[in-house]
Amino acid sequence: MRRFTVRTGTRNRVLIGIGICMIAAILFFRTSLLVIISPFERVLTATSSSIGSIWTGLFRGAEESARADACEAQRNTFAVSAAHMDELERENTQLRSRLAFTQRTRFQTISASIIMRSITPQSRTFVIDRGSTDGIVVGAAVIAGDGILVGKISSVTAATATVVASTDPSSKIASTLLNHSRTIGLSEGGTASLMTLRYIPHDEPIAINDLVMSSGLETGIPAGLIVGMVNAVHKEPTAPFQEAIIEPPEDIRRLTSVGVLVNSL
Amino acid sequence: MITRIILSIIFGGLAFMIQVSFIAALPFPLSAGLLVVYAGAYFTQHLGVQDGIVWIVAAGIVSDAFGLAPPGYGTVAALCTGAWLFFASTRIFSHRSLYGIVSCVITTTLVFQLAAALVLVVFLLLGREIDWQGQANLALWGMLFSLPMAIILFKVCSPFRPILERVGFRSERL
Known part of the structure; x- marks a missing residue:
């Protein structure tokens, strides 16, 4: 091993200077900094998504990949239509009994681009380029496409907001199962990219491919947003409740832009 | 000195940006790459300057500040890595x-x-559910990518070393 000495004075000054500048930039100029860098990050995210599609195509085969994508898009369209129909039906009933129409229309969508993301087994979060100046608040619903719930706002700055995806282990969403009895439960994120609807009594009927929607019992998240579809049902006779494994319709890795629902009232 | 500080911040920031915007959106296992760690370790070892350690630690702090990792995960892991790299x-x-x-x-x-x-063991003790299999996969691929990335960085960045030395990234080893 070669012995060497270090010019500690100069080195420490430079390192402390860099460290202070970086932390100051993060803490005090985060908003301005992100406004400057977000266009580059949007380009990087879009490029990465394209490469991701090519990568997937390489392993699936181009034709099969296109067919799978088309099927996925069709499934999502059907899911949206079914959810929309159901919501319309329910809304109609509600309107007849009382004037609750405003509940449907009091949210407006703000479009946002994803500029950073972290998708690991322990966390599924992303940062969007809209913040409190655009009216975004903590707890607001984040959607993809036409009403697919992908997460909730967990923290917000003037120009950015952090979104916890619905599949994140810390995520909990008040949900309704579209079965005959409209089972209400809590969709919890898990360690895999799936969710679990827990605490469902054994007498509640659950079928594979049943739609799961937001129940509207949570502030900031309106009813009728698609949370996912039932992928499997865990029913053990000795357990007090059954569980439904829910598959989200959107992969957050592929998303480049989302919509944030804000209360317009 | 100022040029060097600015350049160091640009390099570190760029590596972090590519990590969280580009690599993170790639399909697994490509998303397991840890560009900031590879670039920081390469820079520190090859140029003999310890700016790479600052990048790694700053990236950990920023990840926690933005909520991109469970609280404390990024900072603690980055501090341990920085200490080891030093x-x-x-x-x-x-x-x-x-x-x-x-x-x-x-x-x-x-x-x-x-x-x-x-850090995950601490989270487990605090009652959080941990996906050890997923974490092991991520760690394994992260380790596998470190070898080609180190070689690529060496081959690509070596020609720029004299330029970097001219702007102040001179080795602190004598």
Whole structure:
């Protein structure tokens, strides 16, 4: 091993200077900094998504990949239509009994681009380029496409907001199962990219491919947003409740832009 | 001095931006790459300046500040990695050959993964559910990518070393 000495004075000054500048930039100029860098990050995210599609195509085969994508898009369209129909039906009933129409229309969508993301087994979060100046608040619903719930706002700055995806282990969403009895439960994120609807009594009927929607019992998240579809049902006779494994319709890795629902009232 | 600080911030910021915007959106296993760790370890070992340690630590703090990782995960793992990288680059890997750089990058990645696993053990003790299989997959691919990335960085960045030395990134080793 070669012995060497270090010019500690100069080195420490430079390192402390860099460290202070970086932390100051993060803490005090985060908003301005992100406004400057977000266009580059949007380009990087879009490029990465394209490469991701090519990568997937390489392993699936181009034709099969296109067919799978088309099927996925069709499934999502059907899911949206079914959810929309159901919501319309329910809304109609509600309107007849009382004037609750405003509940449907009091949210407006703000479009946002994803500029950073972290998708690991322990966390599924992303940062969007809209913040409190655009009216975004903590707890607001984040959607993809036409009403697919992908997460909730967990923290917000003037120009950015952090979104916890619905599949994140810390995520909990008040949900309704579209079965005959409209089972209400809590969709919890898990360690895999799936969710679990827990605490469902054994007498509640659950079928594979049943739609799961937001129940509207949570502030900031309106009813009728698609949370996912039932992928499997865990029913053990000795357990007090059954569980439904829910598959989200959107992969957050592929998303480049989302919509944030804000209360317009 | 100012040029060097600005350049260092640009390099570190760029590596972090590519990590969280580009690499994170790629499909698994490509998303397992840890560019900031690889680049930080390479820079520290090859140029003999410790800016790479600052990048790694700053990236950990920023990840926590933005909520991109569970609270404390990024900072603690990055601090442990930074401490190891300082020790390894000044006391263990004295050679700036390809072998020295590759060894430094691989061991730094290993320390990052071990530190991350230790933080997860703490989370487990605090009652959080941990996906150990997923974490092991991520760690394994992160380790596998460290070898080609160290070689690529060595081959690509070596020609720029004289330029970087001219703007102030001179080795602090004598």
